[in-house]
Amino acid sequence: MFKKFREKLKSWFKKTEEKTDEITEVEKEQIEKYEKIEKNIIKKSEPSLKPKEETKKGFFKKLKEKLKFRITENYFEEIFSELEMLLLENNVALEVVEKIKSDLKKELIGIEINKNEVEKTIKQALRISIESLxxxxxxxxxxxxxxxxxYVILFFGINGSGKTTTIAKIANLLNKNNLSCILAASDTxxxxxIEQLEKHGEKLKIKTVKAEYNSDPSSVAFDAIxxxxxxxINVxxxxxxxxxxxxxDLMMEMEKICRVSNPDFKIFVAESITGNDAIEQAKNFNETIGIDASVLSKADVDERGGTAISIxxxxxxxxxFLGTGQNYEDLEKFDEKKLIESLGLD
Ligand SMILES: Nc1nc2c(ncn2[C@@H]2O[C@H](COP(=O)(O)OP(=O)(O)O)[C@@H](O)[C@H]2O)c(=O)[nH]1
Ligand SMILES: [Mg+2]
Structure with a gap:
């Protein structure tokens, strides 16, 4: 899950630190000073010893621990423009990218840190920003x-987004929690x-309430309730x-089903892989009928993960939940900590 995104982030983090490696004049002076001190120490303790490459490396490492680095606006803009592209390419919604930018700006610009802690500091700021989403x-x-x-739960989302499969997975989960349920085949x-839903019902030993194709979806829901x-029956x-x-028309139909079934909970099902389309659909459904939560299906085939970050x-x-496959058990409770971990930000 989200592998491509994690790899891209990893190489970007490397760059943030590499960009601080150009040595300024002041730093050069400091390096020379350190080298002299170190040479003197060596001379005093063992005059025959010349500073070796390793000792030089040692100087530099120590120096880096001592050198301060100030995150300037220029440095920030330079590294953020790359991060921005990376986030957008991995399906993070534009408004979320903007929020991350403003969080990072507030957190990072002007701070002075040790040069060897740049990557760590930026990573932490990014993690905190994403956690707040x-x-x-x-x-x-x-x-x-x-x-x-x-308890009545209504599922909606566009064709092929995984509604019927998600319903079957949730029905299975309810059964495991000793809650009885029935299915309403309101996709007429x-x-x-109808057969697809019924088949799941048979496998799970759950009743499906149905009517003819093209009949009124609201009345099927009403009958089931x-x-x-x-x-x-519990659910x-x-x-x-x-x-x-x-x-x-779709929204009008959904509004009617909502009115007739008066659901306790409305779940929007979207494909994790569709990125901005899923975000736009979520916004539309939310504005028109109001959603209570989302389920992201097909997270198992999503290399990017931006939809999960943004929705x-x-x-x-x-x-x-995240849908993570085609079996009934492939339904994972969503956990942002796990998402952050899978992006290598923990
Ligand atoms: N890999 C994968 N496939 C899924 C997942 N959820 C649904 N699918 C597949 O996506 C296709 C469409 O799903 P369906 O439930 O019929 O979508 P609906 O049109 O919204 O009801 C089917 O082939 C499902 O097996 C998932 O979490 N992972
Ligand atoms: Mg369906």
Whole structure:
């Protein structure tokens, strides 16, 4: 996961320190001074010894520990312009890049640090900035258990984003937590979508409430909720269609399902790999019907990771899970610490 991003960051960090390696005139003087002192010490203790290459290296290492480096605006702009490109290329949303820039600017410009601590200092500032991007976590299972009656969860997102698969994974998770559930096949539009959901239901031994293709998705959701309430089933998971014939029509349909099903929780499912498209969709859905959290599917095939960094900040809603494969168990609780670790920022 996120391998390409991690490698790019690693080589960028190396550059931040290399850029401080050009030695200034003042530093040259200091080096000479150190060399003289060291030579004298050697002469006194063992006159036959000449300073060797290793001792020289030793001088330089010591010197670097002593030399101060001030992060100037010029230095910052130079290194940040490269970081900016790197972040954008790895799917970090523009507004998030801007936030990171302003955090780093505040934290770094003007500070004086030891020359050998440049990489460490910048890495720490970047880590703190990224850590601040994630909204407070939500524990879905706890929320469901808190409500003593049937809990309704609506899933939405565009076609192919992984809604149906994510629903099956969550149904499996609910079962493992001793919570009963049923599935509502409210994607009545896409060919084979009802059968796809039903198949998961059969495998997981969960009932699927369905109607004919092209029937009203809201009434399927309504029927499923009524059934769940009468049978005291804990959770209803509503699948929806994400067709994009026009954005307006899709949003109107989602608004109607929301009105009719009055869900306790709305989950936006997006593909981790789509980057800015996923961010734009999340914004649209959030503005129109309001989302409570996101699930990022296909994180297992995402080399970049910028969507996971950005979507929480842009929507103000946390990521619940990452989809990490096609099996029911491939659903990881999202943990920003793990994300930071996988980017090599820990
Ligand atoms: N590798 C991988 N594939 C996934 C994941 N989630 C879904 N998929 C695949 O993505 C495709 C579309 O998923 P589907 O659930 O049908 O999307 P929907 O149209 O939003 O309902 C299917 O082939 C899924 O098997 C995931 O986390 N990892
Ligand atoms: Mg589907």
């Amino acid at each position: 994630f909204p407070e976590k939500i524990d879905l299972i706890e929320k469901i258990k808190e409500k003593k009656e049937t 539009f896409r060919a084979a979508s 009524r059934h769940a309430k009468s049978k005291k 209803v998971l509503i699948d929806t269609a994400g067709r994009m014939y026009t954005k307006k 929480g900040h842009v929507t103000g809603k946390p990521i619940l």
